[in-house]
Amino acid sequence: MIEAFMTFKFLQYALVAALLIGFTAPFIGSFVVVRRMSLIADALSHVTLAGIALSLLISGMVSSLAGLNPLYLGIVTAVIAALLIDWLRSKYRHFQELAIPIMMATGMGLGAIFISMANGFSMDLVSFLFGTVSAVTLTDVYTILIVAVIVIVFVSLFYKELLFLSFDEEQARVSGIRLQLVHVVFMIVVALVIAISMRIVGILLVSSLITLPVAAALRFAKSFKATIFWSIVFGEVATIAGLILAYQFDLAPGGMIVMLAVLELIIVMSAERFVGGKHHGKTTRKSA
């Protein structure tokens, strides 16, 4: 099997893509989760479906665009959706979560229309829904690499601001941080991460790669740095192992990766029972 990964270019592409995604998704995910925006990630990924479907439809109709990489239109859709969600949230100050079903419905509705216009599901589309081991191209890898670099640069630059904003918005405002700017850029970055991750994990499962590793890290991490660190460890293990297993057993990588992330979470939660009474005490207090 290792031999296969040594020989086949497409497997190497998939592996590099998985490495990058396993890092960036939980990295930005740490902020997404503490800002209680997990569901927004879910909404964004569903809207991205519309972009992918539209791209596939266009490729099918316009022969000169037959080779258009659906990732591009997916990225554009995700970013537009992120800005729209933000705008909707400001319109429904007291019912901010309404932005999620509104965008999700719009995205899925458009997606359904585009898919039926393109005469139903193609193999290509299915690979975007659940991820793929075999269809990752070199352009995909470059696109993913560029976006990953953007994400890492952004988070390193705005680390202080993002953490402060997430922890204590009022204090962050009083310290003169340009919240609106940081927030909008953050939304765009989240959209980018979602768009690139779907190549490997698939649209329907992207948000779990953003949230599940963080959910596991949150069970025991005391500091924010540790939360990020462990989220990335869990994310990498799940994506790499998931990809290899998916290839081995010829399964959708998205499903494999997410189930491994779930397994990690289960392991962490069961380990709490055995490691130190302290954690145990904390959980009982919470449920009380």
Next chain:
Amino acid sequence: MSEPIIEINHLSYDYPDRRVLSDISLAVRQGEFLAIVGENGSGKSTLIKCILGLLKPEGSIRLFGRELDQFDEWWRISYVSQKAASFNSGFPVTVEEVVEMGLYAKKGLFKRLKKGDRTKVRQALETVGMWDRRSSKVGDLSGGQQQRVFIARALVNDPELMILDEPTVGVDQRYVKEFYEILEELRADKKRTFVLVTHDIHFVSRLVTDVVHLIDGKLGCNCGIKEYWELDEKEIRSLYPVPGRVLVHEGERV
């Protein structure tokens, strides 16, 4: 005379359903220690939030000689809010990380914390007696301990103006005393300015130079501490629209 640190002119603020502050004008000069007193709901916290630009009132506010909406030197100010500990207690962040946040305003974008900053964080945490708990998750501390951490965060950037909204709520007597001793030390630097919302003005009367007494969102009195003590209870009571409704100098009961 130098320009006031805080200058408020004809400030009014309405929440959607009601007027909370009306026509407040006051000035705080460098080196002053202003105590804001008044019964629950009289608008003390609202006034503080207006000063900090968290709420947008009518009227004008100037900080360090500049209109509030042009003011951008927030590192000169630190703030402890009344409900500092109302964050999400599951948030994975340590005591040390929280206090570091106090330095962010001064740091500006893109700059990282340096070694000297770590020393400052340590000093601030030692001052409030929380250095030993630096690696604990903030959510795992008691309410009073959390409040001490937030006080450390306000101390760490060595501010020129400290705005404190009942900072010691829930903090036990020993540390309340220590906190006011810290303030006294900070007072030694006569350039520093303080605004403190408090219900026990007696406790801090040694520090206070000026008093603002809010009554239903109006300026009941705005005077020096000496004059304030000279106002007898009857006079203050007469400021209230409904006589006898309030216990003046709440601190005396403690």
